[in-house]
Amino acid sequence: MNKILLLLIMVARRDLVLAMRRRADVLTTLIFFVMVVSLFPLGVGPETDMLRKMAPGVLWVSALLASMLSLGRLFSADYLDGTLEQMLLAPQSLSVLVLGKMAAHWMVSGLPLVLMTPVLGLQFDMPLKAVGVLMLSLLLGTPVLSMIGAIGAALTLGLRGGGVLLSLLVLPLCIPVLIFGTGAVGAVTDGLGYSSHLSLLGALLVLAAVFTPWVAAQALRISME
Amino acid sequence: MRPFEIVGGDYKAAQSVESIVYNPKLVNFRFVFMLEVSNLACSRGDHRLFAGLSFALHSGQVMQIQGANGSGKTSLLRTLCGFIQPDEGKIAWQGVDVRDLAEDYFARVLYLGHLNAIKDELSALENLRISAGLSGIKLNESDAIAALRRMGLKGRERLPVKVLSQGQRRRVALARLLVSDAVLWILDEPLAALDVNAVALIEELLDEHLAKQGMVIFTTHQPLKVAGVEMRSLSLS
Amino acid sequence: MAINWFKYSAPTMFYPLAGKLIPWFAVSSAILFVAGLYLGFVVAPSDATQGEFYRIIYIHVPTSILSMFLYLVMAGYAALGLIFNTRLSAMMASAIAPTGALFSFIALWTGALWGKPMWGTWWVWDARLTSELILLFLYLGFISLHASIDDPRRADRAAALLAIVGSVNVPIIYFSVKWWNTLHQGSTIKFSGTSMQVTMQHAMFTMLAACWLYAAAVVLSRVRSIILERERHTKWIAELSEVQS
Numbered sequence: 001m002n003k004i005l006l007l008l009i010m011v012a013r014r015d016l017v018l019a020m021r022r023r024a025d026v027l028t029t030l031i032f033f034v035m036v037v038s039l040f041p042l043g044v045g046p047e048t049d050m051l052r053k054m055a056p057g058v059l060w061v062s063a064l065l066a067s068m069l070s071l072g073r074l075f076s077a078d079y080l081d082g083t084l085e086q087m088l089l090a091p092q093s094l095s096v097l098v099l100g101k102m103a104a105h106w107m108v109s110g111l112p113l114v115l116m117t118p119v120l121g122l123q124f125d126m127p128l129k130a131v132g133v134l135m136l137s138l139l140l141g142t143p144v145l146s147m148i149g150a151i152g153a154a155l156t157l158g159l160r161g162g163g164v165l166l167s168l169l170v171l172p173l174c175i176p177v178l179i180f181g182t183g184a185v186g187a188v189t190d191g192l193g194y195s196s197h198l199s200l201l202g203a204l205l206v207l208a209a210v211f212t213p214w215v216a217a218q219a220l221r222i223s224m225e
Numbered sequence: 226m227r228p229f230e231i232v233g234g235d236y237k238a239a240q241s242v243e244s245i246v247y248n249p250k251l252v253n254f255r256f257v258f259m260l261e262v263s264n265l266a267c268s269r270g271d272h273r274l275f276a277g278l279s280f281a282l283h284s285g286q287v288m289q290i291q292g293a294n295g296s297g298k299t300s301l302l303r304t305l306c307g308f309i310q311p312d313e314g315k316i317a318w319q320g321v322d323v324r325d326l327a328e329d330y331f332a333r334v335l336y337l338g339h340l341n342a343i344k345d346e347l348s349a350l351e352n353l354r355i356s357a358g359l360s361g362i363k364l365n366e367s368d369a370i371a372a373l374r375r376m377g378l379k380g381r382e383r384l385p386v387k388v389l390s391q392g393q394r395r396r397v398a399l400a401r402l403l404v405s406d407a408v409l410w411i412l413d414e415p416l417a418a419l420d421v422n423a424v425a426l427i428e429e430l431l432d433e434h435l436a437k438q439g440m441v442i443f444t445t446h447q448p449l450k451v452a453g454v455e456m457r458s459l460s461l462s
Numbered sequence: 463m464a465i466n467w468f469k470y471s472a473p474t475m476f477y478p479l480a481g482k483l484i485p486w487f488a489v490s491s492a493i494l495f496v497a498g499l500y501l502g503f504v505v506a507p508s509d510a511t512q513g514e515f516y517r518i519i520y521i522h523v524p525t526s527i528l529s530m531f532l533y534l535v536m537a538g539y540a541a542l543g544l545i546f547n548t549r550l551s552a553m554m555a556s557a558i559a560p561t562g563a564l565f566s567f568i569a570l571w572t573g574a575l576w577g578k579p580m581w582g583t584w585w586v587w588d589a590r591l592t593s594e595l596i597l598l599f600l601y602l603g604f605i606s607l608h609a610s611i612d613d614p615r616r617a618d619r620a621a622a623l624l625a626i627v628g629s630v631n632v633p634i635i636y637f638s639v640k641w642w643n644t645l646h647q648g649s650t651i652k653f654s655g656t657s658m659q660v661t662m663q664h665a666m667f668t669m670l671a672a673c674w675l676y677a678a679a680v681v682l683s684r685v686r687s688i689i690l691e692r693e694r695h696t697k698w699i700a701e702l703s704e705v706q707s
Contacts, residue, residue: 010358021346082340083356089306091332091361151627155620159610168606169624172599173631176638183642204634215627222619225309270613271695310547 004096011100012107018077019108025073030112033066037120048125055124056134056185060178063113063138064145068167070109071149074101075220079157088224094217102143102150102213110142133188133198137181140201144177147212154219177204258283258317259440260305260409265314267300274300275461276313284408284438287431287451291444292461298444299339301461302413305442306336332361335407337415341398345387349373349397352386357404364404372403377423391418399423402430410434412443424449471550473689474698480682487682491675498668506661515579518572524670526569526594528677530632532562533597536604537629540622550685552618553692555625556608557684561677563601569594589643593636600628614692 019026040058041051078084087097114135121131152170156162184197244251258281266276274297282288290298303309305316307323307330316323323330343352350369357364373382376396386394395418402410410431416424428450431441435454443449502520509516536558543551573591574584585591604621611617693699700706 007358007361010355014355017351018344018346077344080340081344082338082342083344085306085308085336085338085340086342086356086359088308089331089334089336090359091328093328097359151623155607155624156610161610165606165610168599169603172596172603172635173627175596176631176634179638179642211630215623219620219623221308222616222623225613225616225619 004092007092007096008100008103011097012104015101015104016107019104025070026108026112029066029070029109030116032069033062033113034116034120036062036065038123041123051124052126052189055121055126056130056137056182058124059117059120059134060138060141060181063110063142064171064174064178066113067109067142067145067149068170069163070105071146071153071166071170072163074105074150074153075157076153076162079224084220084224088221094220095213098150098154098216098220099209099213102146102216105150106143106146110138110146114138114142127189130185130189133194134185136198137184137201140198140205141177141181144201144204144208145174147208147216148173148177150216151212151219154216154223157220157223177201180204259319261317261320262305263315263317265301265304265316266312267297267304267309268312269297269300278314278459278461280459282440282442282457284440285435285454286457287435287441287443287454288457288459289443289445289449290459290461296461298461299413302336302338302411302442302444305411306334307331333408334411335360335401335405335409336411336413337398337401338413339417341394343386343394343397346385348383348385349378349389349400350382352397353400353404356401360401360405360407362404362406368404369400372400373397375403376400376426392420392423395419396423399427399430402434408439410439410441410443412441414444414446416445416447416449428452471548473550473553473693476550477686477689477702480686484679484682484686487675487679491672491679494668494672494675498665498672501661501665501668506665507659515576518576520665520669522569522572522576523666524673525565525572526590527670528673529562529566529569529594529597532558532565532677533600533625533632534629536562537625540625544619544622544626549692550689552622553685553688554681555622556618557681557688558677559601559605559608560684561680563598563605565673565677566594566598566601570598587643589636589640592639592643596635596639597632600632604628 037058040054044050044054075084078087088094090097117135117138118131121134126134149166149170152166152173155169156166159165180197180201184194184201187194187197260282262281263279265278267274278301280288290301292298300309304311307316307327310324318326318330318333342356343349347355350366350373353369353373354364354366357369370382373379376399378393378396378400381389381393386397389397399415415427419427424447431449432452434441435451498520503517506517508514536555539551539555539558542548543555570591573588573594577586577591578584604625607624608617608621611620690699690705
């Protein structure tokens with residue numbers, strides 16, 4: 001058990017070190033997120049009431065798109081330089097390696113979005129409590145996006161136009177996360193309880209953490225043939 | 226390790242090891258090869274690369290896969306690694322299908338493909354330690370540095386790999402041979418981009434590995450000499 | 463006497479069998495279509511509140527039922543192909559996908575046609591319509607993933623995995639959409655009469671059977687073309703009379 005945990009940490013740390021040495025990639029995802037969110041008021045008009053109502057949906061959809069943008073890179077670099085072959089030959093379970101990569105992907109492309117949320121929430125004049133719940137829902141939901149996305153990334157490995165195809169495959173599967181995520185914020189602004197939404201998101205997170213690494217590992221084996 | 230398995234005979238009479246030793250006729254043995262490939266067939270798309278391929282390899286043996294470009298050398302090596310599922314046939318490690326062994330088999334295999342599996346952004350040292358970690362080996366810094374120095378990379382251990390030449394990058398990848406505890410080495414064109422000194426070094430490493438009862442399967446377009454053991458060859462056409 | 467079911471899982475055996483079955487499915491489907499449409503559009507009485515507009519359910523309901531059913535069948539074949547490595551299962555899965563997508567498209571289209579006279583809008587974010595839309599996306603994902611991989615074996619296996627992941631997700635998606643819908647108090651398409659008349663039921667079941675038989679006929683003929691294409695280099699294909707002529 002301890003050995004598996006060490007391996008997980010090693011793989012995640014490797015990906016984080018690589019991401020830190022290619023910082024531009026991390027920043028582009030974050031800038032994309034901020035930009036898409038800022039475009040909405042320009043598209044629908046500056047009425048504060050409407051913006052406040054739209055904010056959770058806008059932020060969630062933008063986070064979804066931003067995470068799609070960075071998913072293409074999850075396995076492709078390792079695929080192109082042959083590291084993925086070595087991972088397939090690793091004497092430990094491939095699922096653990098995949099889980100490590102998912103964790104690193106979330107820390108690089110999901111966590112910054114969560115941390116950026118308060119600033120963007122202010123742009124949309126969101127009440128403080130709603131911002132808090134939104135952050136919490138993103139904190140629980142964005143890891144699920146990375147995990148489901150990893151399956152798509154593994155399936156589309158090395159394909160022409162893989163990026164667009166990846167979004168096509170993954171976006172419909174992410175709809176429940178979107179619904180529960182925005183639902184939590186909607187509930188708190190309506191003065192209702194939001195804990196059921198968050199527990200459902202948590203349940204999705206647990207389910208995803210149990211099943212997706214194995215599925216993504218199978219997808220990698222299929223794609224590497 | 227089970228060097229043989231019992232396939233028939235009078236089990237009741239052979240109740241102890243001694244009884245078999247004194248009367249070998251009691252039991253029929255079958256010699257179990259470390260690696261046994263039987264009736265293997267593989268195709269890419271519609272194209273059949275090879276079929277009915279059978280061979281066996283035992284500890285301390287080395288085999289060269291020969292064949293023209295596109296004859297399926299790389300596909301054979303990748304099939305042996307378990308990346309490709311064969312259309313037909315079986316690959317057995319100590320008599321057990323490698324698909325059933327899965328990770329237990331992978332632990333015995335070291336594969337070096339056309340791609341170096343090293344990251345440009347990391348130093349040679351980091352690359353070596355990470356790839357050792359992936360193969361389940363905890364490699365401390367001094368051992369890693371010693372391995373890289375033996376590969377002729379003295380003074381370049383901490384440079385990012387992107388500043389190294391093609392041959393030097395290959396040497397970083399080959400340093401894995403020094404730190405691995407795998408029994409079966411599967412090497413696809415290990416000599417590509419290497420100079421004369423490095424080729425001599427690889428020959429030396431192969432000799433050491435074979436002397437330790439290791440096994441090697443490789444492809445090459447350059448001459449490669451192995452001392453001490455007979456080099457077997459398998460031709461794909 | 464034991465029947466060897468696996469005998470028909472080989473393309474060589476399945477190809478002629480499918481060829482014999484297709485005309486039966488096609489003809490009975492055509493007859494049932496005519497009968498079902500006659501029952502639904504002429505014989506069945508008009509609805510008390512919805513008038514004549516409700517009659518589109520004789521197309522809408524069977525197509526939406528089949529679009530969901532076919533997705534499960536497709537995922538089932540995909541799983542069989544992935545687990546037992548049988549060529550025919552994977553071919554069946556990829557043959558079902560376009561028909562399933564067509565049915566979900568028709569269901570959406572007729573749903574919109576129904577919505578216009580009922581609520582004065584083409585589209586309502588009703589839980590069932592939204593799920594149907596997502597189902598169409600899942601079908602399209604399957605088809606485009608299969609189409610963008612050149613190696614047929616990888617395409618089969620990758621698309622199969624996607625179909626399985628999708629089928630596990632379908633209930634989660636359905637319940638989340640339903641929940642979202644009740645939260646936002648959206649309108650839901652409901653059949654006004656609590657008890658359906660017997661003629662209405664007959665018309666509905668006839669149409670359902672007709673759609674099912676149509677799907678069987680089309681899928682089998684598509685599987686035959688896929689078999690021909692995939693196995694074109696084999697000897698038994700070259701010996702087929704329709705190939706030689």
